[in-house]
Amino acid sequence: MGSLLKKVSFNGFMLAIGLLMIIPFVFMISASLKAPADVFINPLNIIPDEIFTFNYETLFNHEYYFKWYWNSIRVVVLTVIFRGVFVTMAAYAFARLEFKGKELLFLLLLSAMMIPQDTTIVARFLLYGVMGLNNTQWAIILPATFDVFFIFLLRQFFMGIPKDLSEAAIIDGASHFGIYFRIMIPLSVPVLITMTLFTFIWTWNDFVNPFIFISDIEKQLVTVGLEYFQLEAGQNYALQMAGSCLIVLIPMALFAFLQKYFIEGITMTGVKG
Amino acid sequence: MKSTSTAPKRSLLDKIRLMPYKEKGAAIIFILPFMIGFLALNIFPIIYSFVISFMDYNTLKPLSDASFIGFENYLRIFDDPIALSAFVKSFKYTLVYVPGVMIFGFLLALLLNRTFALRGIARTMILMPYVANVVAVALIWSILLNPTNGPVNQFLAMLGIENLPLWLVGVDTALPTIALINVWQSLAFQTIVFLAAIQGVDKSLYEAAVIDGANKWQKIFHVTLPSISPTTFFLLVTSIIGSFQNYATVRMLTNGGPGNASRVISLNIYEEAFALNHYSYASAQAIVLFLIVLVLTIIQWKGQKRWVHY
Numbered sequence: 001m002g003s004l005l006k007k008v009s010f011n012g013f014m015l016a017i018g019l020l021m022i023i024p025f026v027f028m029i030s031a032s033l034k035a036p037a038d039v040f041i042n043p044l045n046i047i048p049d050e051i052f053t054f055n056y057e058t059l060f061n062h063e064y065y066f067k068w069y070w071n072s073i074r075v076v077v078l079t080v081i082f083r084g085v086f087v088t089m090a091a092y093a094f095a096r097l098e099f100k101g102k103e104l105l106f107l108l109l110l111s112a113m114m115i116p117q118d119t120t121i122v123a124r125f126l127l128y129g130v131m132g133l134n135n136t137q138w139a140i141i142l143p144a145t146f147d148v149f150f151i152f153l154l155r156q157f158f159m160g161i162p163k164d165l166s167e168a169a170i171i172d173g174a175s176h177f178g179i180y181f182r183i184m185i186p187l188s189v190p191v192l193i194t195m196t197l198f199t200f201i202w203t204w205n206d207f208v209n210p211f212i213f214i215s216d217i218e219k220q221l222v223t224v225g226l227e228y229f230q231l232e233a234g235q236n237y238a239l240q241m242a243g244s245c246l247i248v249l250i251p252m253a254l255f256a257f258l259q260k261y262f263i264e265g266i267t268m269t270g271v272k273g
Numbered sequence: 274m275k276s277t278s279t280a281p282k283r284s285l286l287d288k289i290r291l292m293p294y295k296e297k298g299a300a301i302i303f304i305l306p307f308m309i310g311f312l313a314l315n316i317f318p319i320i321y322s323f324v325i326s327f328m329d330y331n332t333l334k335p336l337s338d339a340s341f342i343g344f345e346n347y348l349r350i351f352d353d354p355i356a357l358s359a360f361v362k363s364f365k366y367t368l369v370y371v372p373g374v375m376i377f378g379f380l381l382a383l384l385l386n387r388t389f390a391l392r393g394i395a396r397t398m399i400l401m402p403y404v405a406n407v408v409a410v411a412l413i414w415s416i417l418l419n420p421t422n423g424p425v426n427q428f429l430a431m432l433g434i435e436n437l438p439l440w441l442v443g444v445d446t447a448l449p450t451i452a453l454i455n456v457w458q459s460l461a462f463q464t465i466v467f468l469a470a471i472q473g474v475d476k477s478l479y480e481a482a483v484i485d486g487a488n489k490w491q492k493i494f495h496v497t498l499p500s501i502s503p504t505t506f507f508l509l510v511t512s513i514i515g516s517f518q519n520y521a522t523v524r525m526l527t528n529g530g531p532g533n534a535s536r537v538i539s540l541n542i543y544e545e546a547f548a549l550n551h552y553s554y555a556s557a558q559a560i561v562l563f564l565i566v567l568v569l570t571i572i573q574w575k576g577q578k579r580w581v582h583y
Contacts, residue, residue: 011391014384018398021457024413025401027424031416039416043424090307099300109311114570115319116518118539119563122546122556123321126336128314146311176299205406207521212547226408227525237416244409251404256397266462267469 025248032056032242039237055242065243067218068225075137075221076203080196082145087195088188091151092180095158096166113148117208125212139213140221144203150195156268157191158184194265197258201251222247326556339553346557355533356558359541360565362448366537367516369449373456374512375505378463383493385464386471403461411525414454415441447527447535455522459515463508470504471497502581510573514566538562 019026026046031039035052059065093099094106124143125134133139166179174182185192203221210221217228226247233239255262292298326346330339350356385396402410417425418440426437440450478496487495498505520539523529529536529544538558546555 007389010387011389014389014395015391017381017384018395022398022401024410024417025405027417028409028413040419040422040424040427043427086307086310089303093300093303097296097300097303099297099304102300105304105308108316112311112316112319114514114567115563116514116566118518118520118542119559120318120322121543122552122559123318123325124314125546126325126552127318127321131313142310143314146307146314148311148315151307175293176296176303177293180303201404205404207407207525223406223408226406226412230408230412240412241416244406244412248405248409251406252401255401255404259397259400262400263465266465 025252028241028244028248031238032245034238036236036238039241052238055239058239059242059246062229064218064220064225065229068220068222069246071137071219072204072221072223075140076200078137078141079144079203080199082141083147083150083195083199084192086145087147087150088154088185088192089180091154091158092176092184094151095155096163096179096184097176109148109151113152121208121212128213134213135215135219137214137219137221140203140206140209143209144199150198153195153265153268154188154191157188161187190261190264191268193258194261194268197254197261198265200254204247204251322556322560325553326560328553330553331551346554347561349554350558350561355536356538356541356545358533359536359538360562362534362536363517363538363562366448366452366519367513369452370455370516370519371509371512373453374460374463375508377456378460378508379467379505381460381464382467382471383497385468399464400461402458405458407458407521408525410454410458411522415526418450441527442531444531444534447531448537451519451523451526451535454526455519458522463512466504466508467501470501474500499582503583506573506577506581510570513569513573517562517566 027043030046030048031043032055033051033053034048035050035054038048038052094102128134128139128143133142161184165183169179169183205223206221207223207227210224211227214220214224217225220228226243229243230240233243292302325339327341327343328339329342329345330336381399385392385399389395417423420426420437420439420442423440425440429437439446441447443450474497478500479492482492482496518539519537520543523535523537523540524543527535529540539562542555542559542562545551545558
């Protein structure tokens with residue numbers, strides 16, 4: 001009996017911690033369904049007495065809101081595709097091919113990963129301007145394509161695939177393209193899902209890059225768009241929360257379904273030390 | 274196909290066609306596209322940052338009009354009270370943020386390591402803030418922490434607390450409040466990594482500790498913590514590096530205010546660069562920041578022998 005009580009209370013305790021973590025989002029949803037004047041009147045009243053949908057109507061009639069949405073989705077999809085091609089190919093070379101200067105090259109990539117993004121932001125802004133990338137979505141997509149973090153992740157994964165498979169394929173006369181396409185890629189689906197998930201979440205939530213590189217508001221992505229939207233909404237906090245809701249809930253839903261891949265991705269990079 | 278051709282001279286076309294079959298040839302095909310893009314878009318800006326930090330490229334004038342001025346930009350930082358205090362504020366932020374993510378991350382990992390009925394749902398809820406959009410998070414917390422009529426202070430007032438905290442608009446509270454919001458948001462990373470490490474601890478060590486009469490806390494301090502010390506080290510290093518990159522949240526929550534109370538160095542760099550067009554001076558500050566992070570990492574690397582057991 002005592003142990004049952006212990007079990008129940010521990011579950012209750014953990015649920016309370018979980019609720020504490022997500023209570024800001026509960027408040028967000030609740031406020032987005034209230035009339036602007038009611039947000040601060042009894043905010044602890046989570047379920048509004050009357051569901052107020054006007055905030056969402058305003059959102060759906062907004063000039064740019066869904067344009068930002070579409071832009072972000074486009075950038076995410078293109079980044080996933082480009083990254084998928086260039087990063088997996090380079091990771092294959094680092095994992096499976098012997099060539100001169102391999103260790104040195106890998107060390108160069110790793111040390112470049114140590115340099116904080118903020119250090120090079122000015123230089124990137126000036127250089128991408130010269131390259132004609134500024135104020136286009138390519139200024140977000142192309143630099144993200146050549147990403148070291150995922151080379152590291154995929155190389156680890158590729159090295160774990162048994163070598164016998166590719167050696168047998170070589171004896172059968174397969175080229176390295178054949179091994180890459182028919183053995184490595186099909187066996188790497190889980191890690192590719194992880195990469196897609198992280199690419200989605202990071203690109204979707206990135207503020208600095210679109211803020212610095214894209215100047216036209218109709219070309220913006222959701223995060224910077226939301227800031228613009230907030231300035232426009234002014235003191236209308238209910239509208240701000242409705243605008244936040246539709247942007248926050250997409251990655252959360254994805255995360256809830258693909259949590260396993262998310263945790264595996266972090267574990268793979270973290271535990272190696 | 275792979276026969277070392279009998280013909281002494283192979284045509285160029287043949288060579289290209291055979292490249293994917295040779296290890297060196299394949300290596301070039303697989304790695305060159307990535308390296309070209311990486312060098313042009315990611316490595317070149319690093320070199321360029323160093324170059325412009327030694328120039329007087331400080332307006333929208335063409336680069337050809339700028340000239341090299343040696344270490345002047347670096348020396349100028351020491352005469353710039355705003356930049357100096359921004360560095361100090363970043364350190365203060367780190368002193369709240371890093372212990373926050375490390376301690377709470379470890380505790381949550383310990384709790385989630387136990388088996389209980391609602392484990393899946395509790396874990397999902399705990400990890401949720403990590404995937405939320407920074408701007409949305411900033412908007413939510415600005416409303417929640419509104420000092421006059423925000424829900425948090427209304428709740429505290431209901432509990433009968435007087436002298437309600439000013440949170441983001443208080444001179445002394447703004448910076449720690451931002452740090453705590455970021456702890457809440459990024460905690461999931463440390464939690465997951467700690468959890469994986471704890472699950473990897475050799476079970477027989479716990480059994481031996483129990484035989485020696487260790488209690489719950491002694492097991493944590495004498496078995497768990499020493500066993501996961503390489504992971505703790507990794508998380509400490511990455512959390513400290515990460516703690517200096519907080520531009521987006523600081524900008525959205527306080528924009529450095531009230532006054533300059535939360536003007537951390539990352540915000541200062543962006544303001545110098547993109548509000549004042551001081552490209553060279555901003556780059557010099559950014560490189561000093563990089564060097565500080567590098568030195569901190571090296572110190573930790575040297576210090577790890579004392580407490581990290583591989």
